[in-house]
Amino acid sequence: MGRRIGLAFSALLFTLFFGTVGLMTTEHLTLAQAFYFTVETITTVGYGDYEVKSDSGHVFIIILMIGGAGVMLYFVGLMMAFLIEGQLAGAYGRRKMNKKIEELQDHIIVCGAGRVGKQVIYRLRKEGHPCVVIEQEEDLAHEFVEEGYLVINNDATEDEVLKKAGIERAKGLITALPEDSLNVFVTLTAKGLNPNIQVVARMDRLESENKLLRAGADKVISPAILGGWRMAMSILKPISIEYLETVIHDQNIGMEIMELKVDQGSCLIGRTLSTSGIKQQTGAMILAILRNDRVISNPSAQEEIIEGDLLIVLGLREQLHLLEEVAANLTKLKPAEIG
Template sequence: MARRVWLAFIAVFFTLVFGTVGLILTEHLSIQKAIYLTVQTVTTVGFGDIEAKTDAGHVFLIVLMLSGVGAMLYFAGLVMAFLIEGQLAGVYWRRKMNKNISQLQDHIIVCGAGRVGRQVIYRLRKEGAQSVVIEQREELANELIEEGFLVIKGDATHDEILNKASLAKARGLISALPEDSLNVYVTLSAKGINPGIHVVARMDQPESEKKLLRAGADKVISPATLSGWRMAMSMLKPISVDYIETVIHDRNIEMEMVELRIDQGSCLAGETLLTSGIKQQTGAMVLAILRNNEVISNPVAEEELLEGDVLIVLGLRDQLHRLEKLAANLKNCKS
């Protein structure tokens, strides 16, 4: 449609040029009067203040009327169709998107799609996680919509915008706005609406960490700090860093990391890593155990598993699938 509108515009332009040159040659008008009479003719206004005085001029105006008016009407029709179809399509897709967002559950809300936020949503999509993006800049929001993301145009610091993103049913919220004060405000608003939501917030200034934690953020991330650490380690321990990046980021390698929670009633509770059968039956490796905000790294085989523990497990995809089946069979097995 846009290409046809552009071609119609070119046709109208050349019609005006053709009419102007023709009237100058046949009626010997000045360029200003020739343009004026040409526009009068193709727009069917016809004030009559300028008239053709030669037979050649009359013949030329007849040709200009038939060709120019047709081109002008075709161009106007295409423009109207383009505007109407675009508006209707925009309304339809906005309604459809809002409906899809309202039906989401256990999704992740990303506030801000700048340099950091954009990488977040790309990674979430790669991992197969459902997400909703809140972005205030219309141009950027439209780009993300074209890429297939669910986007709400608006200010993430406003409660009504967060509610449009189905915050009450969301799994978590990532606040990646460029200013720390805005991330504090979003965190406060999100926790006020849904106190149980998991919030990860971005910070730029070190002194903002305590404020974000007081506001309710469960995790505070500094992109500058992480980037600096990664660059330093890439210089000091390049092989180790390359290996970790390959395992975590390369989708061609089937190595993944998951979290396994020992729920109440699970048969894994009270067992040791050795007797649990995790390594023997699945081949996956337990890297660490999270227990009461304490991290037990590289646990020994005799380490006892307790209810509420979270196991950080590394393994191939098929090993982790076997682990999921094992965990499902072991849940609620006690009377």
């Protein structure tokens, strides 16, 4: 709608210019007189205070009445539709949304709200993490606005659009556009604007993985590969897969996975899993430890925790919340006080 109004307004300005110059040429009027009679003609007011003197003036006025009045009526019609259909309220809503986006910190930008992007967006909301959606298709963007998401209806490959989404302040970006070439372009643009941002990219073709990684993607995901693996395992190991799906996806159970970073000053440093108090105090279970580029799966109770470790923890939602509190308190306690 905004673009159509802009084009109609440009056509109106051209009509005013065309009419003014034409009357000055054919009827030898002054600039003020020509502009006044042009406005008088295209608005169909017709005060009758001027009589056309030349044949060329008559021909020109006929053209101006037919073309100019049509342009004027089209512009007025668009403005009425803009007001009646609530476009002003929409414009106010967009300004309000833009203000909310400007206030975000450490959010995630999702490029593309199609089949894959939609699931990403819903999962982020379930996890309670703020996100900004960039979607070029107007109807789909409006659908997510209606659901209460922060949405930018534009092309995610453009620098200004990513800046508008707050890429300088964002924690990560997920590009789930339907074409691999577009995902490569978004990745390159995002890394150029914010080299520290974490980028997860969707790929459809296997040969695109290296291109996405070279473009700067930190992780490349293929929905087709994941879907195929899951379908195969559902046939080969149906009970195991059903259990995992129930544990991870069933909201009634509330089982979740959390990442816990062991930062400098934490009293977990130097302690083993058995003496850390994590299992005893929270009931949560350490699935793995990410240490530098090495993954220690199913670590033993005697595994020592060192600074910089990333603990992968599985537990009920309440247990993980308790673990966050315990971990925060552990940084304030002396080693003798832990147990």
